[in-house]
Amino acid sequence: MSHLTEAQTEDQQLLDKLRPSRIILPVLIGLGVVGFMFWRSYQPGDLAPLADAKPLWLLVMLVVLVARDAGYVYRIRYLTQKVLSWRAALDVIMLWEFSSCVLPSAVGGTAVAPVLLHKEGIPLGKSVAYIMATAMLDNLYYVLAVPLVVLIGGDALYPHEALQGGLVATLRVGFILSYVFVTVYALLMMYAIFINPKAVKRLLVRLFSVRGIRRFRGKAYKMGNEMVLASAELRGNGLAYWLRASLSTAFVWTARYLVIGCLIAAFIDVTWPEFWLIFGRNLTYKVILLIAITPGGAGIAEGAFPTFFGKFIGTPTMTNFMVLLYRVVTYYLYLVLGAVFLPRWVARIFGKRKVEEVMQS
Numbered sequence: 001m002s003h004l005t006e007a008q009t010e011d012q013q014l015l016d017k018l019r020p021s022r023i024i025l026p027v028l029i030g031l032g033v034v035g036f037m038f039w040r041s042y043q044p045g046d047l048a049p050l051a052d053a054k055p056l057w058l059l060v061m062l063v064v065l066v067a068r069d070a071g072y073v074y075r076i077r078y079l080t081q082k083v084l085s086w087r088a089a090l091d092v093i094m095l096w097e098f099s100s101c102v103l104p105s106a107v108g109g110t111a112v113a114p115v116l117l118h119k120e121g122i123p124l125g126k127s128v129a130y131i132m133a134t135a136m137l138d139n140l141y142y143v144l145a146v147p148l149v150v151l152i153g154g155d156a157l158y159p160h161e162a163l164q165g166g167l168v169a170t171l172r173v174g175f176i177l178s179y180v181f182v183t184v185y186a187l188l189m190m191y192a193i194f195i196n197p198k199a200v201k202r203l204l205v206r207l208f209s210v211r212g213i214r215r216f217r218g219k220a221y222k223m224g225n226e227m228v229l230a231s232a233e234l235r236g237n238g239l240a241y242w243l244r245a246s247l248s249t250a251f252v253w254t255a256r257y258l259v260i261g262c263l264i265a266a267f268i269d270v271t272w273p274e275f276w277l278i279f280g281r282n283l284t285y286k287v288i289l290l291i292a293i294t295p296g297g298a299g300i301a302e303g304a305f306p307t308f309f310g311k312f313i314g315t316p317t318m319t320n321f322m323v324l325l326y327r328v329v330t331y332y333l334y335l336v337l338g339a340v341f342l343p344r345w346v347a348r349i350f351g352k353r354k355v356e357e358v359m360q361s
Helices: 002-017 020-041 048-052 055-079 086-102 113-119 124-157 165-194 197-207 214-234 239-265 272-290 300-313 316-350 352-360
Strands: none
Touching: 002 113, 020 086, 020 300, 020 316, 055 086, 055 124, 055 239, 055 316, 086 113, 086 316, 113 124, 124 165, 124 214, 124 239, 124 272, 165 197, 165 214, 165 272, 197 214, 239 272, 239 300, 239 316, 272 300, 300 316, 316 352
16 A cells, blocks of 8 residues: 555656646746846847858758757667657657756756656666666766867867956866766766676765765665666676667767757858867856756856857847747757647556646646
């Protein structure tokens, strides 16, 4: 009986996190910030470059967006060893993206993803293992990409033109610290999954036994257990499995970071060195989004965009238009898609009677 109640509670928590009414707050925050930025900067004639839009770059941007999502669908289907059908994989990715948009960036869709897989018939232990594998691969991409973009962009990765020296120094420290943290976390996960999960579990519990952070010891213990389970599930997979997972991860994140460059190039003449610098600046921009406390980084993503990319665009009004367009294709689009996919998925998993209840909550 208690097992049944636990399952019902899990279902309710999942549906609560995905309820459509969560869309309202981030939309109000995001559009409010963009509206204020337009009001403050608008000058007649500033939007003239829109008349010279380059259809080819707009097409490239759409191809990149579709390829990114197709890459995510491919990766989750193959990571779960094809237990998910293509349709189930598409549903999972769309709801994962939706939850990333309506939950704070620090939480993201990773909290929801294992339960989504579990509802698709994958045991919870395996579901957690697969999501841990995606987190490890995502972090490793960042660990490998940062030295490359630092090599290409150097000090130009930081927006000196928009920030005073002290703020640039703060951003640089934040960037380095986040890089060190992500690197340590990724290596720890690799060691736990492939070599010695029990040692990592002991280390986590010991670390979180220190006074001041002791209240997180329960979570550390739980994470240690999940790493032991993940290791048992994943360690036996061959080289082909990890190669496929790694290449699809590199593909989706590269596509993700290319979107802004394609968008700017569609309206403004951008040289190739500038295009790759925009790609590199995406990685420093990401640091701001990592610490965002609003759902999907709403308001913070919009507010920080001109600082990082304004110099490539020109006038503040044109920059603000780019902010709006960028958020439409990478954020608001997924709120709409989530609202479309959610009732279909709820009907398939929980039955049609549940759909009305969820959509009205």
